[in-house]
């Protein structure tokens with residue numbers, strides 16, 4: 388292979404590894420090439436789109452369209468920040484769009500950076516720091532409560548031996564309440580042990596969740612499995628992931644049962660997603676496990692807070708389920724996010740697949 392061919396291959400490889408979507412169009416506004424990020428963003432393949440008009444990929448408003456034509460004729464570059472484009476499926480996207488003239492024939496390179504994900508990433512980072520702070524605070528407090536609790540229980544037991552049996556009911560109350568508090572404190576302190584990861588089929592975990600939810604729903608809620616069979620085994624602590632998915636699944640079930648939702652449904656879904664950023668790392672491939680219910684949803688002003696410890700909107704809740712789930716998923720370098728509206732609440736658990744075969 389010649390040096391220039393090698394350089395071209397390296398360049399094509401580089402363009403495909405960028406996280407920015409890049410679309411190359413000719414002077415007739417037809418698509419000449421898409422990089423992988425653009426294929427992902429628009430859910431279209433390069434072969435399918437080759438020489439199709441750009442409007443088949445994304446709908447640009449007339450002003451932007453004129454700007455593109457002008458840019459092609461005059462070989463001028465321009466940038467349009469925080470602009471809206473419409474995907475061919477009708478969905479509107481906020482993007483930063485940079486257009487560069489690439490040759491004398493009027494070809495243009497469109498760099499499209501979707502802003503939703505960028506905004507979401509900075510929100511996630513801020514929320515994660517806040518959650519970490521409040522989780523640490525609660526854990527330290529729980530730890531401090533645990534020490535005197537042992538003393539109180541021990542003293543009540545000693546006292547019981549000295550007391551007339553007719554008074555035992557009072558020491559029994561002290562002991563059982565101390566036990567109840569200890570259980571709560573144990574949950575507050577959260578997962579103590581490090582994840583012990585092994586290669587495991589995530590669908591086996593989900594089958595177990597399916598069984599448990601069906602048993603608890605007692606025929607009142609339908610559980611539907613929608614798996615991606617091509618997913619490889621993942622390097623996970625199966626017990627911890629079971630705990631995570633059960634906490635999320637139980638919330639969904641409670642949301643449906645406690646509000647008597649008719650034809651309540653929980654969907655357990657898996658998919659592989661290419662190029663997904665968690666924290667500061669852009670992963671080549673992640674597994675997304677979704678638990679979706681058709682309940683009343685979580686009000687927008689509450690959804691920001693549900694991952695904090697002790698935040699509950701249920702009369703019998705302790706507000707620990709999601710905070711524990713979040714800690715366990717962080718041990719797997721993953722992420723949990725929630726999208727909720729009336730009639731559809733979706734919790735997505737993302738797990739990186741790089742370490743996996």
Ligand SMILES: Nc1ncnc2c1ncn2[C@@H]1O[C@H](COP(=O)(O)OP(=O)(O)OP(=O)(O)O)[C@@H](O)[C@H]1O
Nearest residue numbers: 638639642693699700701704705706707708709732
């Ligand atoms: N699928 C859902 N639909 C509606 N609300 C939800 C859903 N999942 C979570 N929530 C809300 O988020 C809150 C926090 O959930 P979390 O699991 O952390 O605590 P909890 O369920 O209240 O108590 P615990 O799980 O400790 O028994 C819930 O009280 C509920 O209001």
Ligand SMILES: [Mg+2]
Nearest residue numbers: 634638708709
């Ligand atoms: Mg819960």
